[in-house]
Amino acid sequence: MGKDSKLILDPLADNNPITIQVLGICSALAITAELEASIVMSISVLFVLAVGNVVISLMRNIIPSKIRIIVQLIVVATLVIIVDLVLKAFAYELSKTLSVFVGLIITNCIIMGRFEAFALGNSPWRSFLDGIGNSLGYAVILIIVGFFRELLGSGTLLGIPVLGNPIPGELSGLYAYGYENNGFMLLSPMALIVVGIIIWVQRTKNKALIED
Template identity: 80%
Template sequence: MGLLSKKDAKLISDPLLDNNPITIQVLGICSALAITAELKASIVMAISVMFVLAMGNVVISLIRNIIPSKIRIIVQLVIAAALVIIVDQVLKAYAYELSKQLSVFVGLIITNCIIMGRFEAFALANGPWKSFLDGIGNSAGYGLILVIVAFFRELLGSGSLLGFKVLGDSVEKTGVYAYGYENNGFMLLAPMALITVGLIIWVQRSRNTALIEDN
């Protein structure tokens, strides 16, 4: 028997494919609009959310039987806040410029709908291992959409990826710009993030509809 049973594996694969927290559940949209102008920032945000959600799910699961029902939301917020502080301090220590770029959005991980939703809907009702996998799966699904959106926004908006010029002088010399392409600054604005996310949602939901019809 492998490390993951079929049900355990589904906890990771389902949010990536057929129940993505952004494209299907429409959660975590704010950060998808705000920090996807650059691919590097999106990757760091995705990793940060993965740490907070996976670790938070485990902690909530471990203490779920001793959390008074009336203050469970407060307890969840305290745990999320503590983990976010760890992320923020690590970024300031080892990636200060990126920390300044992400600014308040690291702190706003505390209020991310995906974080509180998984604490409440899953971690409070399941064991630590399953809660950990659920956190990894949902944060990976969230991060996947962020990376896809940031890839197209940075590439078409700045002509670069991870800060390295991709569409620049060398492309101009090959004649690509001669066919009418220029860096589109509009891609770096929030409306294009919304449109890009909307297109991904359309593709994802169309795919799910096709799967349902096939079955």
């Protein structure tokens, strides 16, 4: 059991896919301007990674090693398209919110990375846990970045204003004291800087993570 729980807990901190393995950076930059988008993306990745890991793990003894990357890509693309089609037919509203993320999920390097590094050599149950663990590790960073970018960039959280009213003439809250939203926070470079700060904090607290 100790070994299994490690599969979930490790990626949350000391083996985080974003801050330690530096995977999935592209989507972490692209969609974290709002907290809500970060959460939706996290849930989508959780589903695809957990199911995909199990599928790859079940197929691990029959996948030809020469074309394994292509097979992995096909599995993840098929999964995502099936989910998209089913949602379009039965939960149309939800599918519209998620459609933006579909392309980003297929190309998310965490998914390919876990298929290749873990699912190809482990049992389905352990692969499932690994998928859950890694997507939670991904979610944690996405949500932290989304939180700061939305708060400092738009002054809102989940679309709800938390710092007051920034409209000139109706200033209230912090804005009444001359505070202004930092529009730069909404742009991708700031996501990279926020991720950088998280990496810095994490490595300062745990010296073992520092490479030469």
